[in-house]
Amino acid sequence: xxxxxxxxxxxxxxxxxxxxxxxEGESDFEVVGEAADGGQAVEQARELRPDVVLMDIGMPGxxxxxxxxxxxxxxxxxxxxxxxxxxxxxxxxxxxxxGAAGYVLKDTPAQQLVSAVRDVYKGGKYLSSQVLxxxxxxxxxxxxxxxxxxxxxxxxxxxxxxxxxxxxxxxxKEIAVLLGxxxxxxxxxxxxxxxxxxxxxxxxxxxxxxxxxxxKIPVNQ
Numbered sequence: 001x002x003x004x005x006x007x008x009x010x011x012x013x014x015x016x017x018x019x020x021x022x023x024e025g026e027s028d029f030e031v032v033g034e035a036a037d038g039g040q041a042v043e044q045a046r047e048l049r050p051d052v053v054l055m056d057i058g059m060p061g062x063x064x065x066x067x068x069x070x071x072x073x074x075x076x077x078x079x080x081x082x083x084x085x086x087x088x089x090x091x092x093x094x095x096x097x098x099g100a101a102g103y104v105l106k107d108t109p110a111q112q113l114v115s116a117v118r119d120v121y122k123g124g125k126y127l128s129s130q131v132l133x134x135x136x137x138x139x140x141x142x143x144x145x146x147x148x149x150x151x152x153x154x155x156x157x158x159x160x161x162x163x164x165x166x167x168x169x170x171x172x173k174e175i176a177v178l179l180g181x182x183x184x185x186x187x188x189x190x191x192x193x194x195x196x197x198x199x200x201x202x203x204x205x206x207x208x209x210x211x212x213x214x215x216k217i218p219v220n221q
Contacts, residue, residue, distance in 0.1 A: 011036050028118075037060055037061040038064055052080075055067070079120040084106060101123075103127050104126065159196075163193050167206050
């Protein structure tokens, strides 16, 4: 049975040796080389043609991300798995942008790392559970923030029009005449726009319209 050929890239020798022992303890793995920086990783990936490159982030010399780009360019079939201590969303995004198939934290249990390498070798994706949990929490926080902030983009064109007219001082009856609508329809639009924007009185409505430059503050000549 063909073995999964792995290249280990990390500037800490002891860490590389530990990962080597772990992988070589499995019958379906073969560590074909080691590199201590990004430049060496590009050269060895070209020469050794590994199936999976396990690469650290933040090594000296050529950046890990640039090394990853070059490896993918020279050998698209090679899978990239970043093995790092950084539980950081920005780093994760950069890794995915350069074509990484996996992002695993260095404190991940040994058998999860083994599973991650097998998954990416087979064409799958793998993210550490800690990273996934953080992404979910960040997403939930963003959703909560979005719900708390009144959004102009949720208004319909008609609601925007009525918002402007109300802020300019027109009454509901006057707006109904101007737009050729019934008073009841204008009242419904007014209720909806104030609910969407979390506005509860005329003063708040005018303040919001000025802040969003829907109307301008009159300037005395």
